[in-house]
Amino acid sequence: MVHIGPRQPPVSQGDSIMRRLFITIIALALVCASAVPASAITFGDPDGELHPNVGVVVIDRNAASPGPDITCSGTLISANVFLTVAHCVDVLERVGQPYWVSFATMYDEDASAPTGLITGTAIKHPLWGSGGQADTHDIAVILLDSSPGITPAELPTAGLLDELKASGQLRSQTFTTVGYGSVRTDKTGGPNTNEGRDGVRRYALQSFQSLRPNALELSQNPSTGDGGICAGDSGGPHFLGGVDSNLVVSTTVRTDRWCRATNQTYRLDTQSARDFLASFVALP
Structure with a gap:
């Protein structure tokens, strides 16, 4: 057998017991630290009324549930x-x-x-699926048949994110995402730790x-x-800034x-996205 490094002195029985006890204490501490619960969109918090203009799109696609089912999320951007x-x-x-579309907090x-459901007509980008990864054109609107009476989110000016990047400010920005999608609180497991959807509108901060x-x-x-x-969060907004921001810059x-x-x-600040949105809302 090849021994690498200097030979260590033999360990006494007392030292061995103390070492095992120390390792056990550290292991228990790590288990307790990893078991601290958190709420989510994933690893987030219930939104309450922080973002009342964020809603959920529902359709009856599951015969096992009595009502329409959560399908994706989105944001009111005009009346x-x-x-x-x-x-x-x-x-x-x-x-x-x-x-x-529903704007219920839960x-x-x-x-x-369910109450508070608003009907509408969905319109997707006419080039959706034709641009490859260069531009997916993965954007759509639902023209609601009635206004929910909620203050809409603001849209970005043209090229806002490019300007922030050029000035060196983008890397330090915080973004807030909001949606009704599946909950996850476990940091260690794989897909099986997805806890499913509970209908609560949640937010999380991102870098x-x-x-x-x-x-x-x-x-x-x-971990960061x-x-x-x-x-279930597809279509949901990413606000530029913390939880008080009302400026949605991407979906x-x-x-x-x-x-x-x-x-x-x-991105919502590109010419492609703006050309589509200009048919439905006034742009900044």
Whole structure:
């Protein structure tokens, strides 16, 4: 046998017992620290009335639940224009049932006759799915049949994120994401630690990762203090700034399968996004 390094003196029985006891204490401390609960969008907090202009799109796609089911999230950007993503509209079209938008702080899928549901007409970007990864055109609106009477979110000026990057300010920015998607609180496990959707509107804070011509990538790694999104949060907003911000600069498109690493979002300050939105709202 080859021994690497200086030979150590033999360990006494007393020293061995003390060492095992020390290791056991440290292990118990780590277990307790990792078991501290947290609420989520993933690794976030219940939103309450912090973002009343963030809503949920529901459609009856699960025969086992009495009421319409959570499908994706979105944001009111004018009196009756609700912003979401095109791949959400694909789901609505595929199911082929009536769909609604709710702005409830807690949406109950098990209610047979939920209140506060607003009908509307969904319109997705005409180039959705044709631009590849260079520009997915994954953006859509739902024109609501009635106004919820809620103050809408603000949209960014053209090229705002590019300006922040050029001035060196983007990397230090905080972003706030909001949605109705699946909850996750366990930092250690894989996909099986996804706790499902409970209908509560939640928010989480995120930090900047990278900026692409049509995409903003944000961290949702709980190990670095970030939260993020999961199934059901698609179309939800990313506000520039902390929880008091009302300026939505991108919408959720996708995340990794564990819902704990990177959140890719579709920028709203690009010419492509603005050309689409200009047909429905006045732009800054």
